[in-house]
Amino acid sequence: MYDFTTFKPRRGIGAEKWSTFERQAVDNPDLAPYSIADMEFPAAPEITAALKEAADFGIYGYTVADSSYRDAVCAWMDRRHGWAVEPTWIFQTYGVVPAMNLALHALTAPGDAVIIQPPVYPPFRAVVTSTGRRVLENPLRVKDGRYEMDLEGLEALARRSEAKVFFLCSPHNPVGRVWTRRELQAAADICAANGVTVFSDEIHADFVHPGSVHIPFAALDGPAARECIVGTSASKSFNLAGLVTANIIVSDPDLRARLTGKVVGYTGEYTNYFGLAATRAAYEQGEPWLEALLEVIRGNYDYCKNFMAEKFPSVTVYPLEGTYLLWADFNSLGLEPAELERFMVEHQLYLDEGYLFGTGGAGFERINLACPRQCLTAAMERLDAAAAEFGFKR
Numbered sequence: 001m002y003d004f005t006t007f008k009p010r011r012g013i014g015a016e017k018w019s020t021f022e023r024q025a026v027d028n029p030d031l032a033p034y035s036i037a038d039m040e041f042p043a044a045p046e047i048t049a050a051l052k053e054a055a056d057f058g059i060y061g062y063t064v065a066d067s068s069y070r071d072a073v074c075a076w077m078d079r080r081h082g083w084a085v086e087p088t089w090i091f092q093t094y095g096v097v098p099a100m101n102l103a104l105h106a107l108t109a110p111g112d113a114v115i116i117q118p119p120v121y122p123p124f125r126a127v128v129t130s131t132g133r134r135v136l137e138n139p140l141r142v143k144d145g146r147y148e149m150d151l152e153g154l155e156a157l158a159r160r161s162e163a164k165v166f167f168l169c170s171p172h173n174p175v176g177r178v179w180t181r182r183e184l185q186a187a188a189d190i191c192a193a194n195g196v197t198v199f200s201d202e203i204h205a206d207f208v209h210p211g212s213v214h215i216p217f218a219a220l221d222g223p224a225a226r227e228c229i230v231g232t233s234a235s236k237s238f239n240l241a242g243l244v245t246a247n248i249i250v251s252d253p254d255l256r257a258r259l260t261g262k263v264v265g266y267t268g269e270y271t272n273y274f275g276l277a278a279t280r281a282a283y284e285q286g287e288p289w290l291e292a293l294l295e296v297i298r299g300n301y302d303y304c305k306n307f308m309a310e311k312f313p314s315v316t317v318y319p320l321e322g323t324y325l326l327w328a329d330f331n332s333l334g335l336e337p338a339e340l341e342r343f344m345v346e347h348q349l350y351l352d353e354g355y356l357f358g359t360g361g362a363g364f365e366r367i368n369l370a371c372p373r374q375c376l377t378a379a380m381e382r383l384d385a386a387a388a389e390f391g392f393k394r
C-alpha cells in the first residue's frame with residue numbers, strides 16, 4: 001500500500017546527507033548515502049496532503065500550536081507509549097538539539113557539567129562544549145553482547161557538585177538500546193538523589209522493535225521523573241526533519257517556566273507553520289504508515305545482520321532494539337579508524353564512522369537502514385567485493 005521500494009535520489013534539494021556527493025563530486029546516480037538519521041522514503045501520503053493543503057492556504061504568518069495540535073500530540077503519546085501528557089506541558093522548539101541548548105542556558109552556568117553516555121549522537125557533546133559547560137562521560141559498557149548503562153559510574157559522576165544535567169538518549173543512538181524500566185528507574189533514582197536534572201531525548205521512541213518497550217522517562221516514579229525534560233518530535237518517525245519542529249514536554253510548571261522563559265532568546269517563540277501541519281497529520285493519520293515502515297526497517301536489519309554473519313563473521317552487529325540505525329564493530333578487520341573510513345569511502349560506502357560518536361566508537365560503523373532494500377543490497381555487495389579485493393581476514 002505504501003511505497004518503500006522506489007529509490008528517489010535527493011540531489012540538488014539541499015539534503016544534508018546527500019551533500020557529501022556534491023562535495024566529493026560523486027556523480028554515480030545509483031549511489032545512496034547511509035549516514036545521517038533521516039530516511040530515503042517519501043513521507044506518508046496523509047502528511048503530504050496536509051502540507052499541500054497548508055501551502056494552498058497561502059498565508060504563512062506567525063504560528064503557534066493550537067489546542068487541536070496539542071491534543072494530537074497528547075493522543076499519540078498516550079496511544080503509542082501509554083503516557084498521559086497534559087496539553088499545557090508541551091512547547092515547541094526548532095528541534096530537540098536546540099532544546100538541549102536551551103535547557104543548558106536555563107538550568108546551568110558556564111563551568112557546570114553535563115553527564116553523557118558515549119558512544120552517543122555527537123551533538124550531545126557539542127551542545128555541552130559549545131555552551132561553555134563541561135562534559136562528564138559515563139561510557140556505556142558491553143555485557144554479553146549488549147550495551148548497558150554503567151550505573152555505578154553514573155552515580156559517581158552525579159555525586160560531583162558540578163554535575164547539573166544528565167543528557168539521556170532513550171532509545172539510544174547509535175547503539176540501538178531501548179532502556180528497560182529497571183535501568184531507567186535506577187538512573188532516575190541516582191539523579192534524584194544528587195539533584196541532577198534529566199533531559200531525556202526520546203526522538204527515536206517510535207522505533208521500538210518486538211521484545212522491547214519504550215518507557216518515557218517522565219512516566220517513571222519519583223522526583224527525577226516529575227522534574228525532567230522530554231525531547232520528542234515526529235521528525236524521525238515520519239521523516240520530517242527538514243520541517244524543524246520538536247515538542248518538548250515538561251510536566252513540572254516551575255521547570256517549564258524556566259525553560260519557556262528562555263525560548264524567545266534561544267529558539268524563538270513561534271513555530272514552523274508547515275511543521276505543525278505535518279506533525280498533526282502524522283500523529284492523527286500516520287500510524288498505519290509507521291507500522292508498515294517498522295516492518296521494512298526490521299526486514300532491512302535482518303538482511304544486513306544475516307549478510308554480515310555469513311560474509312563477515314568476525315564483525316559484531318549489535319541487536320536492534322530501537323532506532324533504524326545498525327551499529328557494528330569492525331575492529332576485527334585490523335584497520336585504524338582513519339583507514340577504515342578511507343576504505344569505506346574509497347568503495348563508495350558512505351556510512352557514519354563510529355569515532356564520531358565519541359568514546360567507545362572507534363572502529364565501529366553506523367549504517368542507516370531507512371532506505372529501499374536495494375540500496376542496502378548494493379552496499380553489502382560492495383563491501384563484500386572490496387573486502388575480497390583487500391584479502392581481509394573476516
Ligand SMILES: Cc1ncc(COP(=O)(O)O)c(C=O)c1O
Pocket residue numbers: 036037094095096097098121169173201203204233235241245246
Ligand atoms: C538522538 C537524537 N537526538 C536528536 C536528533 C536531532 O534532533 P533535531 O533535529 O530535532 O534537533 C537526532 C538526529 O539524528 C538524534 O538521533
